Amino acid sequence: MDKTKKRRIQILAASVFWLGVWQAAAAAIGQEVFLVSPVQAIGTLVELLPQAEFWQRIGFSAGRILLGFGLGVLSSAVLAVAAEKWEWVDALLAPVMQLVKATPVASFIILALVWVSGSSLSVLISFLMVLPVLYSAVRTGIGSADRQLLEMAQVFRLPLGRRLRAVWLPAVLPAFRQGCSVALGICWKSGVAAEVIGLPDGSIGDALYRAKITLSTGELFAWTFVIILLSAVFEKLFLALLDKAVAAVLGEEGAEK
Amino acid sequence: MSETNNKLEIKNLSKQFGEKILFENLSLTVDDPAVLWAPSGWGKTTLLRILMGLEAPTSGSVEGVGRVGAVFQEDRLCPQLTAEENVALVLNAEQYKVKIQYKEQIRDDLIQLGLDDEALALPARKLSGGQKRRTALLRALWAESDTLLLDEPFTGMDPAVMKKAAAMLKARCGTKPTLLATHDQEAIRELGWKIIELG
Numbered sequence: 073m074d075k076t077k078k079r080r081i082q083i084l085a086a087s088v089f090w091l092g093v094w095q096a097a098a099a100a101i102g103q104e105v106f107l108v109s110p111v112q113a114i115g116t117l118v119e120l121l122p123q124a125e126f127w128q129r130i131g132f133s134a135g136r137i138l139l140g141f142g143l144g145v146l147s148s149a150v151l152a153v154a155a156e157k158w159e160w161v162d163a164l165l166a167p168v169m170q171l172v173k174a175t176p177v178a179s180f181i182i183l184a185l186v187w188v189s190g191s192s193l194s195v196l197i198s199f200l201m202v203l204p205v206l207y208s209a210v211r212t213g214i215g216s217a218d219r220q221l222l223e224m225a226q227v228f229r230l231p232l233g234r235r236l237r238a239v240w241l242p243a244v245l246p247a248f249r250q251g252c253s254v255a256l257g258i259c260w261k262s263g264v265a266a267e268v269i270g271l272p273d274g275s276i277g278d279a280l281y282r283a284k285i286t287l288s289t290g291e292l293f294a295w296t297f298v299i300i301l302l303s304a305v306f307e308k309l310f311l312a313l314l315d316k317a318v319a320a321v322l323g324e325e326g327a328e329k
Numbered sequence: 330m331s332e333t334n335n336k337l338e339i340k341n342l343s344k345q346f347g348e349k350i351l352f353e354n355l356s357l358t359v360d361d362p363a364v365l366w367a368p369s370g371w372g373k374t375t376l377l378r379i380l381m382g383l384e385a386p387t388s389g390s391v392e393g394v395g396r397v398g399a400v401f402q403e404d405r406l407c408p409q410l411t412a413e414e415n416v417a418l419v420l421n422a423e424q425y426k427v428k429i430q431y432k433e434q435i436r437d438d439l440i441q442l443g444l445d446d447e448a449l450a451l452p453a454r455k456l457s458g459g460q461k462r463r464t465a466l467l468r469a470l471w472a473e474s475d476t477l478l479l480d481e482p483f484t485g486m487d488p489a490v491m492k493k494a495a496a497m498l499k500a501r502c503g504t505k506p507t508l509l510a511t512h513d514q515e516a517i518r519e520l521g522w523k524i525i526e527l528g
Contacts, residue, residue, distance in 0.1 A: 224405040227381045227397050228419045228472050238407045238418055322409045 108290045116290035117297060125274075133194065133276040134302060137263035140198030141256065147199070148206035155207075156214045169204045177201060177262045181269045190270035194277070197266035198259035205258060209251025213244030237321060245318045253311060260303035335393055335475040336360040337380070337506040342389035344375055351375055355389070357525065362477075362499075362507035364517050367527035373510040374402050377478045380508070393506070395475025398468075400482040404461040408454035412439050412464040415453055419472040438467055442497065443490050458485035466494055470501045477507040483516045495519040 091110050098109035108116075120126045155162040177197065184196050221239045230238070267277020276295060283291035337359040344351045351372030367373050378384040381397050398419075406415045416435045417428050424431050439449060442463040448456060453464065466482045482498070483491045495516060498509075508525075511517060517524065 220401070220403055220405050221407060223381075223383050224399075224401065227383065227399050227401075228468075229396065230418060231422070234418055234425075238410060242407070242409055 105287050105289055108293055112290050113293035113297065116288075117294040120291070120294055129274055129276050129279055130298065130302065132272075132274045133264065133267060134306070136191070136194040136275075137198045137259055138306065140195040140200075140263060141202050141259045143195070143199045144202030144206055144255065144259070145252070148203055148210055151203075152207050152210035152214060156211065165207075169207055172200055173204045177265055178269070181266045184266070185270055189272075190267075191272040191275075193266045193270035193272065194263040194275070198263040201258045201262040202255040205255045206248070206251045209247045209255075210244060212251075213247030214240070216247065217243035241321045245314070245321060249311065249314050249318060252314060253307060256307040256310060257303055260299060260306075264299055335395055335506055337394055337476055337508075338392045339380075340390050340392070342376070342379065342391065343387045344372060344379065344384075345387050352527070355527070359476075359506045359508055359525075361504045362502055362509070362520070362522045364520060364522050364524045365508045365510040365527065366512075366517070366524050367510075369512070371528040373527075374480055377480050377508065377510060380476070380478055393475075396473055398470060398472040398474035398477045400462075400465050400469045400479040402480045404453075404458075404465045406453040406456075406461055406464055406468075409452050411452060412444060412449060412456065412460065412467075415464055416468045416471050419468055421473045435467070435471065438471075438497070439464065442467060442493055459487070459490060462486060463490065463494055466498065470498065475505070477502050477505055477509075479507065479509040481511050481513075482509065483511065483513055488515060491516055492519055 094107075095109050095111065098107045098112070101107050104112065151161070151165060155165055180200055181193065181197055184193055184200075188196055217239055225235045225239055264277050264280065267275040268281050269277075271278050271281055276299060280292060280295050283289070283295060337357075339355055339357040339359075342355040343353045345353075355376070365373055365376075375384060377399075379386050380391055380394055381399055382394070406412075407418070410418070413432055413435050416439070417425075417432055420428055420431055436449060444456075444460055444463065448460050453461060456464065462482065462485050466479070469477060469479060469482070479498075483494060486494060491513070496519075499520060507522075509520070509522070
C-alpha cells in the first residue's frame with residue numbers, strides 16, 4: 073500500500089472515530105438543544121438542500137467573502153511590490169499590517185459596522201483579514217528571488233515582462249500559494265463572523281444567528297458544515313488553478329513542491 | 330550579435346575591500362577580443378563585475394561598455410527554463426516578437442555545441458555543468474551587445490566541446506571589444522586572441 077493511500081485510510085478512520093464520539097456524546101446528553109447527533113445534523117442539511125433560500129444564502133455570502141479575498145490578493149500584491157521597491161512604503165505599511173494582524177476580528181467587525189452597511193461588512197472584513205497574510209507571503213516570495221538571476225536580468229537588460237516570468241514569478245508563486253491556502257480559510261471564518269454580527273439579510277451568518285436564537289442546533293451544525301465545505305471546496309479550486317499557473321511558470325516539478 | 334567599433338576604456342581603476350587592495354590604478358583600452366590573464370585572487374571577477382555595472386570601483390572610471398553580453402562566474406540560468414528558453418530570454422524586442430523563428434536557430438546553435446535532444450528538453454536545473462556553461466555562453470552571444478565580458482566561459486567543457494565553443498565564440502564576436510577571463514591554456518591557444526596580462 074502506498075503512503076498516500078495509507079494516509080487517506082488513516083484520516084477516514086480518524087473521522088469515523090470522531091463522528092462516533094460525537095454520536096455517543098449526543099446520545100449521552102440526550103437533548104437536541106445542547107448537542108445534535110451527526111445523523112440529525114446531516115438530516116437537517118438534507119432538508120435545507122432543496123430550498124432556494126439555502127442556495128441564495130450561499131451565493132450571497134460566497135460572493136462577498138470571495139470579493140474580499142480577491143481584493144486582498146490584488147492589494148497585497150501591489151502593496152508588497154511597492155514596499156519592496158520603496159523603503160518609505162515599507163515603513164508606512166509596517167505598523168498598519170502589524171495592527172491588522174494583532175487586532176481581534178470582533179473589534180474590526182464592530183468598528184466597521186459604523187463605517188459600512190451590514191451587507192458590505194463581510195467584504196471589508198475578509199479583505200482586512202486576508203491582506204496581512206498575503207502581503208507577508210508575497211514579500212517572502214519577493215525576498216527569496218535569486219539575487220544572481222536578478223543581476224543577470226539587470227546586465228542583459230531584460231524587459232519587465234521577461235523578468236517577471238523568468239525570475240520574479242518562480243520566486244513569488246510558491247510562497248503566494250502557501251499564503252492563499254491559509255488566507256482562504258481565514259476569509260471564510262472572518263467573513264461569516266462579520267455576517268453573524270452585521271446580520272445582512274440573506275446571508276449565511278444571518279442563518280447561523282437565526283438558528284442560535286431559535287435554538288435550532290441542528291441548523292447551526294448544518295450551516296457550520298456548509299461553511300467548512302465551502303471553505304474547503306474554494307480552497308481546492310483556487311489552489312488547483314494556482315497550481316496550473318505555477319506549473320506553467322516553473323514546470324510540473326515546481327508545482328509539486 | 331551586431332558588430333560595432335566600440336571601444337572599452339578603463340581609466341585608473343582601483344578596487345579595495347576594506348584593507349585589501351585588489352587592483353590599483355588599472356588603465357586599459359579594449360577595442361577587440363582579448364584574453365584577460367591574471368593570477369588567482371587578483372580580482373578578475375571583480376573587474377568584470379565592475380564593467381558589468383554590478384559593483385562600484387573604489388576609484389577610477391570605465392567608459393564605452395554599452396550593452397553587455399556576459400558569462401558570469403556562475404551559470405545563472407533560470408532553472409525552470411530549458412536551455413533554448415534561457416537563451417531566448419535575451420533576444421531583442423524585435424526578435425522576441427517572432428521568437429519561435431529564432432528559437433530554431435538557437436536550437437541549432439545548442440546542437441552545434443553538443444546538446445542533444447534529451448538535454449534540450451530538460452529544464453536547466455537538470456543539465457550537466459558543461460551543458461549549462463555552453464548555454465550561458467550562447468546566451469551571451471545571442472544578446473544584443475556592444476561588449477562581451479566572459480568569466481571562465483569554458484569551465485566544465487571537455488577539450489572537444491571547448492574547441493567547438495571557442496570556434497563559435499570567435500565567429501560570433503568578430504572584432505567586438507571582448508574580455509575573456511580564463512586560466513585555461515588550451516582555450517587561450519584555441520582562441521588565439523591577444524592576452525592582457527595583469528598582476
